[in-house]
Amino acid sequence: MDDHSPWKPLVVTPADVEEEPSPAGLTAHLRGIGDLRARLVEAKALVFRGFRVTAAELDGVLDLLLPGRLAYVHGNSPRSKVGRNVYTSTEYPPEYTISLHNELSYAHRWPSRLVFHCDRAAETGGATPVVDGARWLASLDPEVRERFAGGVRYTQNLHGGKGFGRSWQDTFETDSRAEAEAYLDGTGAEYAWRPDGTLRISRTRPATVRHPVTGAEVWFNQADQWHAAGLGDATAAALRAIMPERDLPQSVAFADGTPIPAGYVTQIRDRGLDAAVDVDWRTGDLLLVDNVLVGHGRRPFTGRRRVLVAMSDEPRPAAWAGPHEEGDT
Template identity: 50%
Template sequence: MVRVESWTPLEIEPEGIGGPEELVQRLEEMGPQELAGLLAEEKALVFRGFDVMAESLPALIALLLPGSSGWERRGAVDTVCRTETGRPGTTIWPVQKMSAAHAWPTRLVMYCDTAPLSGGESMVVDAARWLAALDPALSERLIPGVRYVRYFHDGSGFGERWQSTFRTDRREQVELLLDGTGDEWTWQADGGIQVSRILPATVRHPVTGTEVWFNQIHRWHPAGSGPQQTLSRILPEEKLPWNVTFADGSAIPGHVVSEICGLGFATAVDIPWSRGDLMVLDNISLAHGRRPFTGKRRICVAMSS
């Protein structure tokens, strides 16, 4: 087994005048290249004590996500913040943003507009450590990637109707849309459609070259940590709204998924939030989730390639 050093984010606090003005000044002095190098090395930077407010976000986002459109000053917070009220007592398992899609952001910025009364930490996992902790035989089995499978029903069932998802009621229009994605698709006898795609289970970081765990097996599999756990008790496998298999379509055993979850959970680092905190993290190096919380938790998220 490959040994990977334990990880914690780099925390940065005021040294001079304080406030968001100091943070803007320090980021400007650092410049995009130095910031990129520091982020690749540290994987996440947490800025505490700068009392960042909503009106400061556009300038900070422009510096932390160079090349992105940033946030519009008008309505900035409402555009990217959400007050989390659904199932605050549950854990959201760590995952890299959009790692089950054909393209994904490489960098995320998170801003705490409202801190919870208790809990609500961002649960972050070093993806290199996660991969290194896995059985080498499993890593080898996953070299061809994994197959993500979606089932869209025809109006009766769990999950989404294909008419709503593709915004059309014409099958030929759906086929035309899917033909341009590289996804595989099959119309079902009940009028639904199954769509699948093969994506990597691991990727190499574009800057460091480190191979990291980069998939959503534990979120899509019935034995994982998502809503599939409940649905799998009442639906046949082919009717599950989401599923994941090995690249060749063979099933991933439930005990393997439990092992993946357990090893990721064991290496998780909790990052607490206070109002005004700002964090930029590498979406390839790190998977992130959320601990249960009480009260209201309002976090803004922006991303860039």
């Protein structure tokens, strides 16, 4: 496939694989695939449609799709835990678009796979846009790619139970400071407890990484989501009026601390969304994505949309590192 050919997730239906339209049919298909990892790397994302999977039947399917299911520790998206390392995909207000991103790309480790399950489709809207990370990278101006070559520096301020944004207790799924510190130790992060109980965390991460199997270099950071400009001019102005940028729940700069221009941020956000393909949900659908090759987001919606998410990791080759990174990934 050349760089200019269209890409979209591969849709798999019961008719395609000659299985019954049920969770049992899907599990039979998955057991017969053999090397699911190779299939996913080739397709980048797979939609399983028409198998009528309910939330009550999800665990058995996830056990096949996501070996070694992970807890959503150190995540910054508002979500609730609803099962065995299964979460609501986000609780961000439905009228807003969530821009493209790779899950936990700001952390020292990230899940290799994600599964989204549509428990209830929206009345209108609510698609999950997905983007090929190599195409997203190629869509950016050379000046932007060059400026981001040294990486980005993320800063979080996690309050102690009352305040703006997420608490450190929710973020690390613990009430123990020692457990939160144990998670952060060895990750390359700098952290400190502030007098008001807030935990401030900073870390420098690469802006791109290479996939360990395909070698593809992909855009792999959340600068546009962590930067106030990514929220729009009015929201950014309101936040600046409330508190200095360094005290926001999350902020981002270039690795050397230089501010990232707002124009770069909006270019990254808008070109990612422009390059994305929408997965329009039907109740019972599942979407499996390679979390390095593919970014995801959310379109606005109406109604009582409920999409669940789970994630997993796989053993990482020693060669897995970004072009400007070595070591702890």
